[in-house]
């Protein structure tokens with residue numbers, strides 16, 4: 163097994179607007195012509211397209227690591243989900259149960275170990291290609307901070323290279339043809355992972371959810387479709403993929419919608435800092451207290467407390483504030499805020515890294531042992547205590 | 554974690570600070586809805602499609618099989634069950650049903666606008682391919698012009714600018730509004 167990497171793209175804490183935007187992601191759904199969609203492929207067809215795509219990917223010269231997921235142990239697949247390289251659905255090998263789960267008819271769904279794979283660039287993991295998820299190909303590009311345009315350019319380039327040796331299913335009216343009509347047309351899903359603790363603390367998160375719905379956007383949990391928001395992290399993405407060009411979809415999100423959400427969250431932070439500073443500091447330093455002293459810790463609690471810690475970092479409660487932090491919290495005329503006495507320094511990259519390492523599969527990989535849930539809770543608490551000892 | 558009010562798993566977590574007091578609640582979905590803590594977000598596209606499919610599924614019980622895709626054999630009724638089509642040809646086979654469905658769930662979109670694979674244009678008959686491309690472009694220009702009108706009406710100038718760029722790229726430098734297109738009901742995010 164490859165050694166654990168601690169520098170995954172989305173947690174570097176670099177780039178634009180990192181006080182709110184953890185990462186940016188672009189995903190293109192593509193299918194091959196003259197082959198049924200994944201849910202209706204025979205095992206022989208699956209192996210055939212898997213080989214075709216693999217040969218194509220390897221000819222691109224992009225230095226991609228290829229993993230056959232149907233042969234990978236569950237711990238490995240979970241690790242890839244935690245690193246946001248594959249979806250939960252792809253790890254499980256089947257579509258998550260939705261409203262029609264009650265029909266009990268799943269013969270057309272892929273069984274758990276049907277041939278499927280992921281390829282990703284190594285070591286930067288910025289580009290990944292899921293093979294036989296819901297569509298034959300899902301091309302994904304990931305960036306730290308707010309950089310949808312950069313991610314878009316990389317995904318688009320990979321798409322061009324792949325297409326030069328593959329024939330895509332494409333129709334003049336419906337565009338890129340996808341297994342589910344929710345992705346048809348451009349096949350493009352743009353998403354940003356947002357950290358919105360102040361909107362929740364000030365009771366405004368529901369307004370953002372409603373606004374997102376009104377604009378045909380989805381606000382989902384930490385691991386995308388079918389997951390909950392963990393520790394105030396939300397994925398905001400377009401729902402419309404058909405009838406608007408890639409450029410228009412990109413401009414809508416980056417030009418209109420994201421700036422507004424950034425403004426809301428930053429205004430809420432300023433309001434917390436200016437009007438309820440004692441409350442804010444109390445919450446942040448209580449979280450630090452729990453994280454640096456607790457003996458047992460669930461993933462859920464760790465994410466909740468780390469979210470508050472992250473809020474403290476971006477509000478400048480730990481050491482010097484970088485530019486993004488300044489923009490987030492300072493208004494013209496604001497005096498430089500004094501740091502609370504005795505607090506050590508803590509940066510975004512550290513908090514982001516801990517957010518990844520407290521996840522079950524990463525925790526076991528970091529410590530090099532498989533553990534049951536009880537032992538993981540103890541090990542997680544120890545890892546956090548060690549990491550935050552000097553803060 | 555259990556719901557504060559019943560035995561179900563808590564999926565809605567709320568943390569509020571009022572007057573320096575920290576109020577934490579963990580509720581299951583149904584209790585949360587009753588308490589009005591976290592109203593469900595507006596229906597997403599998959600939900601809309603599902604709702605549509607269930608509505609559409611109700612009346613024609615007798616036509617269980619319905620039309621089927623000649624290529625992969627998928628019956629439209631199966632698509633209603635799973636939400637997934639069987640093969641690329643399904644889009645042609647079910648175009649009449651899918652058109653209105655997509656228009657509803659994709660903010661009024663009727664035709665693909667945007668990237669086209671370079672290899673997609675290789676039709677066997679070059680004359681018909683050219684004609685097809687011309688029709689296609691006209692449809693895209695009409696769709697974009699409609700969106701542009703809506704964007705301007707809704708004062709979404711960023712979007713309008715992007716649409717105008719797109720129209721220019723398609724060889725429509727004047728970007729005139731289509732005279733033939735009927736006035737569309739506002740379907741964009743402006744309403």
Ligand SMILES: [Zn+2]
Pocket residue numbers: 556557558559560561580581582583584585
């Ligand atoms: Zn309950």
Ligand SMILES: [Zn+2]
Pocket residue numbers: 622623624625626627638639640641642643644
């Ligand atoms: Zn078909």
